[in-house]
Amino acid sequence: MKIVIAGFGTVGQGFAEVLLKRRELLVDRYGHVPAVVAVIDSRTVVRDRQGLDLSAVLACKKETGCVGTEKYTDPIKVLDSLDYNLLVEVTPTDLKTGGAGLVNITHALESGKDVITVNKGPLALQFSRLIGLAKEHGCKFRFEGSVGGAMPIINLCHENLVGERITSVRGIFNGTCNYILSKMDNGQPFDQALKEAQQMGYAETDPTNDIEGWDTAAKVVILANSVFHRNVTIRDVNITGISTITPDAIALAASHNMVIRLIGEVSDTKLEVSPRLVPRGHPLSIGGTLNVAQIDADFAGPITITGRGAGRIETASAILSDLIAIMNIRDKGEGKHA
Ligand code: HSE
16 A cells, blocks of 8 residues: 655644554554655645655654655646555645646545545535446545544444434534633623634634534535535535624523534435524533534434544544555455455
8 A cells, every 4th residue: 555645734743643552553453554655745846656764754844844855846747657556635724616626636536546635615516426436446535534534424324324314413523613602601802712723723824714614514515515415515505603692692602501503414304504592411512623413314313423623643643544445455364354
């Protein structure tokens, strides 16, 4: 298995750290650790056909802000120059155009490469086309970390709940909004809570995407397409964000023993993001940066999951699980999993 990592910000670096920390597990299961043959950041690329020393790449990024000294202008030319099987695409999310992620993922799938991504832009804008490309070219395409970070949801629905008819998924899928709303529960002003969420590294590059509900909408679209097999994009979602929630509204909710939470809901017919009143103590009333989802399934009934919806290592954990799922199929090797 030869991996290229495209994007070496918080999540890309987290994935490198997780790979270093799970060397033994991978050797034990597969007889070897997959080689990362290139890392591409926004300006430079570092490559080694035999596999990079990820500790050195992480150190270089920390010291210089770049992964290497080789500059590039066209990422497609870089990808074409590399011998690899799997692209881990973790460039920043662009919900308007799909950004570099859409270009990279499209090219990798068209070239017959497997792809793991947590980049919401391409999935929220062109899900059906990308799944079609993966099928056409016989590629694995996985994106567990794109919804709920470390909270398992997509693979849980596809794998553990494979025999169920899932009727709806409702949840909190944006840590920034949840942090702001739960701080407002305690009387903190909106702007101060937002600033804190940004300092914690949870907010999107443009936090408007969090506050106006676009980030939650992207996740709802990913669930709609992957779990409910719908064919929708972010433009199909009814979206109301939290920017108009006032301290008075929070206080009124509190006087009825309720909190306000930004809820994303998806079913065969619903596709909605809106602030809703949630009774205190209800599973969807959680505070802080946590994500939570309630899955309704016909045999199993309601299932509630919660976890860290963002973060360096947390999101990398979801990428690792997708990597292992692909290695189970592609790379049985000589380890215990063979
Ligand atoms: N901005 C997102 C959040 C990050 O606050 O949850 C994870 O997608």
